[in-house]
Amino acid sequence: MCGIAGLIHRGGKTGDIGTEMTAMLQSLKHRGPDSTGYALYGKPLKGNELMLRFKVAEQDEMSKGFKIHEQVKERRNEVDRRIKELGGRIEEAHDATEYAFRYKIDFAGDRRKLADYIEDVEGAEILSMGHGLELVKDLGDAARVAEQYALKGFTGTHALGHTRMATESDVDIRSAHPYWAYPFADVSVVHNGQLTNYWNGRRALERRGHRFMSNCDSELIAVYLADKMQQGADLKDAMTDSIDELDGVFTYLVATSDALGMAKDVMAAKPMVLYESDKFIALASEEVAIRSVFPHEIDTFDPYEGEVRVWKSA
Amino acid sequence: MALRTKAHDMGMHTEQLSGRTQQRFFTPSEEENFTYPEAFDVDFNKRAELDCGPLSPRDVNLKIRDLMSKGYGTIVLKNPGAKHSIAVGILNKLNLHIEGSLGYFGCGLIDGPNIRIKGRVGWSCAENMLAGTIIIEKNAGSTFGAALRGGDLVCMGDVGARMGIDMKGGTIIVGGRCGAFCGFMMQRGRMVILGDAGKNLGDSMYDGTIYVGGKIEGLGVDAVPGEMNDLDVSWLTRKLKMYGLETPKGVKNMQKIVAGKQLWNYDNLEPTEKKLIL
Numbered sequence: 001m002c003g004i005a006g007l008i009h010r011g012g013k014t015g016d017i018g019t020e021m022t023a024m025l026q027s028l029k030h031r032g033p034d035s036t037g038y039a040l041y042g043k044p045l046k047g048n049e050l051m052l053r054f055k056v057a058e059q060d061e062m063s064k065g066f067k068i069h070e071q072v073k074e075r076r077n078e079v080d081r082r083i084k085e086l087g088g089r090i091e092e093a094h095d096a097t098e099y100a101f102r103y104k105i106d107f108a109g110d111r112r113k114l115a116d117y118i119e120d121v122e123g124a125e126i127l128s129m130g131h132g133l134e135l136v137k138d139l140g141d142a143a144r145v146a147e148q149y150a151l152k153g154f155t156g157t158h159a160l161g162h163t164r165m166a167t168e169s170d171v172d173i174r175s176a177h178p179y180w181a182y183p184f185a186d187v188s189v190v191h192n193g194q195l196t197n198y199w200n201g202r203r204a205l206e207r208r209g210h211r212f213m214s215n216c217d218s219e220l221i222a223v224y225l226a227d228k229m230q231q232g233a234d235l236k237d238a239m240t241d242s243i244d245e246l247d248g249v250f251t252y253l254v255a256t257s258d259a260l261g262m263a264k265d266v267m268a269a270k271p272m273v274l275y276e277s278d279k280f281i282a283l284a285s286e287e288v289a290i291r292s293v294f295p296h297e298i299d300t301f302d303p304y305e306g307e308v309r310v311w312k313s314a
Numbered sequence: 315m316a317l318r319t320k321a322h323d324m325g326m327h328t329e330q331l332s333g334r335t336q337q338r339f340f341t342p343s344e345e346e347n348f349t350y351p352e353a354f355d356v357d358f359n360k361r362a363e364l365d366c367g368p369l370s371p372r373d374v375n376l377k378i379r380d381l382m383s384k385g386y387g388t389i390v391l392k393n394p395g396a397k398h399s400i401a402v403g404i405l406n407k408l409n410l411h412i413e414g415s416l417g418y419f420g421c422g423l424i425d426g427p428n429i430r431i432k433g434r435v436g437w438s439c440a441e442n443m444l445a446g447t448i449i450i451e452k453n454a455g456s457t458f459g460a461a462l463r464g465g466d467l468v469c470m471g472d473v474g475a476r477m478g479i480d481m482k483g484g485t486i487i488v489g490g491r492c493g494a495f496c497g498f499m500m501q502r503g504r505m506v507i508l509g510d511a512g513k514n515l516g517d518s519m520y521d522g523t524i525y526v527g528g529k530i531e532g533l534g535v536d537a538v539p540g541e542m543n544d545l546d547v548s549w550l551t552r553k554l555k556m557y558g559l560e561t562p563k564g565v566k567n568m569q570k571i572v573a574g575k576q577l578w579n580y581d582n583l584e585p586t587e588k589k590l591i592l
Contacts, residue, residue: 288395
């Protein structure tokens, strides 16, 4: 079933998006207990700075023997070495968990090459590498993930979130949403539904040189949109094209460094409730999620079939 | 001799329905037939308020039932917080005021209460409603009034997709616009949309009537334009007046959509049913 949520502070304002998104996702817990994910957009970094979120093991591996702790250390050291080898500089390094890390790096080279080189390390996977985007996802509900990754007080402009009921792929971090459009900085997607032309779409994009990190149909949307934008389309045009070119039932949310968008397929078979004001936009699969941020009475509505909307943070 | 009922006076028996009606009408003297054996005897002047904030949906519904058993005929629900499945299965006369919004399946499976909702409702509001009235002051989600059997379901705002899917009776009125596939597989009843209607309106409808005040983005399979007659105009005028609604171009200029009757006729009775009526 899955639950998706999005929020954006308008007019260049920021807020505690970590707490806001946690409240929204926790109220959608019943839509999917398998994993929870966040795409959080903090203040954009300057110049060649990138915020790198990566993991070197899965959560369940950590309980399988003593050796894994040593392996995690070795894998992380190897990632550090490879960043430096390609000319990158690690400015800050934080342990998000025992196996997931948050680095601020300065890197002017080819991001794809860096991403490929890091992921060549056994067990390593880049969750996000953006100027504003930070992607956090793990098994369990929103309260657990938010506490584990210390998301309370995370200040930013906009965010996406997802609670997953695994129907199309495994229960692991790799299959959890949101999806980052590898290796494009700052494009992330959460999706509710099924894409029936996933493999055709994936093959077409792979022929164009894109790489897929998972077997989840939702990742196709992220890569599809990023590819369109790489060809010059703006976000809204890319999303409008997706309504015709992606087949199936879907409602998805997409975020870039400065925008949040939503799209709904022509069957309108997947839910979405929207609240819009001059200061704040909130979207979710169910109104209970929006009510978790706004306890007072507000006007909400369902977007219509085939509808595409985009909001800018500034 | 057939009894002349209020339904006859309202002109409901002179409709040009090609199928055989399965509606049942009761005479005013049989009023007790509208109530269930275990229905509570409530007094509309006896009023209670319920704060839903700290309660689960199950507890809210049990509290409503408990209040009705104590004779409360007017209940006000405060802070519903868009919780799901609130006010379902009420088979009783009741004035229910909901001061806020409901989530999924609000007011489903009801038979009798008059409900007013100040906020919005989520998907599948009033699913399988049998009788009573529901008035929603804001917007409604998809599958609004799915499989509606009777009563009046009114949304003052906009409604999502697939409104009245599998509808089998009653009336749905929308003050604003509605999404795609409204009236999908509609089998009976009336739907009034004062604003614009989305794509595939009335797709695969077997029977029933849809009136649209605004633009229709597209008709579905076997949904065809019908001709407005005096009966339609008088019925619409009366219904809209009841809820203080009006259509900008006037009811005479509303578009009427009916079934083209090219699909399988669901109304053919099964042999066993034929035996019963012979």
